[in-house]
Amino acid sequence: MLPATAAALAVLAALLAWPVPALLERARWPRRDPLVALVCWQAVGLAGGLSIIGALLVHGLAPWGHSLPEAAWSVLTGHPADAVVRGDHWVTLTLAGVLAAELVGVLLLSWLRTTRTRRRHRELLELVVRPAAQPEARLLEHPAPVAFCIPGGRPMLVLSSGMVAELDDAQLAAVVAHERAHLREHHHLYLLPFVAWEAALPVLPAAAGAHAAVRTLVEMRADDVALRSLSGPDRRRTLARAIVAAAGGAGGAAVPSGALAVAGGAVRERVVRLLAPPSPLPGWARVLALASAVLLLLVPTALLLLPAL
Template sequence: MIPASVALLTLGVLLAEPVSRALAAARWPNRDPTGALLLWQAVGLAGGLALLGAGLTFGLAPLGDSLPAAVGTLADHAGRREWPSRLGLLQLLALAATLVLAARLLGVLGLATARTLRARRRHRDLLDVLATPWPAMAGARVLAHPLPVAYCLPGLRSRLVVSEGALSALSAGELAAVLAHERAHLRERHDLVVLPFVAWGATAPWVPGMARAQLAVAALVEMRADDVARASAGELALAGALRRVGGAIGASERATLTSFSAAVGGRLDRLEQCPDQPSRTVRAATRLTAVALVAVPTLALLLS
């Protein structure tokens, strides 16, 4: 299993740094944000599997010719309450490092999730007190504020919020674009897409590729929601809404998935440039690459 361990370690390191950094700097995701989001999720999942699998396969290599066999041998020893004598110091260090990495990944993810849910709950409670239900849309609330503000609060008890300033400042088409954008965030659960990359970056903030992943994914979910709004309400309406609402958001992005917030200028440029959709072949290749990235470490672990 040593060759498989080396291959998995190499794959994990490549995905964590140069691949993630290159993907964050690439321009093609502007044309296919959905495909890029799938690829990012594959990079994160495959990177975690590869790094954890490398330590596991190296640490258990003396116990069998494959990982399933080695795990079975370890389970037999555990059932007899015996320590496998074939495990040396290097193997124990590798297993300990794998356990520490897994605990950090899961711990950071769990902490980020708990903080996010707590902040959302406080925010939702405030909205229920300060905002009033909007008869025009079920589940939406109107906030008595003069600035044009629009955002969503995702979760099982989601909220879609527009301010009185937004209702008065936006035309009917612009308001439809805002609502379509926000509903896309809620319907496609973009908060769940972004959250693992918050943990991914916080696990090793000193690794540039991992640190940039969160910003890249956050930008992509905005592009995806923009595309939904453009298809629904039109490019002119969305551009007008971006200009009117873009600088007025004040809600914390840690608690909500703010709509017209960061990089408004870049999003307007993208609308004006109206990038062509990639061909079906390119889109299929992107999605197949995402599947392959996850399949490679998975098969390596099962067949090593």
């Protein structure tokens, strides 16, 4: 019956709303492979949204059929309900619609606002920056050591004159490689769902924690990609020194909203990770984590589309 399916989805939604994100946030393995951890976080967020909206929708449509597709088709075609439609069915249908509209609406609104803000900052910066010595970078006259990139259709990588004066050539190359990694891998897209999640559900403690965790993982991933393009035995120390210089220069105020900065988050944890790198995640553990992410998406999807329990 559909009520059993709704109950299963509700249990899954409750687990993904707090215990699972809390466990993933406190786990130590994500720092060993930030990319795999980012995939897992995306699966948690998407599966959580499917589960909570699906639970409400399935319960609300229960009188119209024995599976969600059958019940939805009955409603769309004007077929009468097979059972008594109670007030709680109308309430859950309304909540499902409101929650779905809020989550999708906040996601779109966050994307539009962020895109507009980045475009405005890019247009202002184009008036004051000039080409830097580093390829693809622009130089901004500012005394604080700052490095950031503005993603989007016309990405921009900016170094401040204070950063250029503070760092040597190797450290500057490390900073540029870090920012290029953000742009090349479109890290801003990893962050967007969690910005929207936190805005849509501010009362949910896991939302803020998930956003912070994903932001840290994005920076760690950019560190890892940057290291691959650097050479020399001290490349880890070189990047760590550049991060510390940017974080200690009080340059955060000069970083535009919506930009990704080299000192954007969890500086201490990133520096420790660079100087004392953890062992890579074993292959079997990577496969297990990715399989868990896929399973996490398949379970609510199957509950929604397959015949009711």
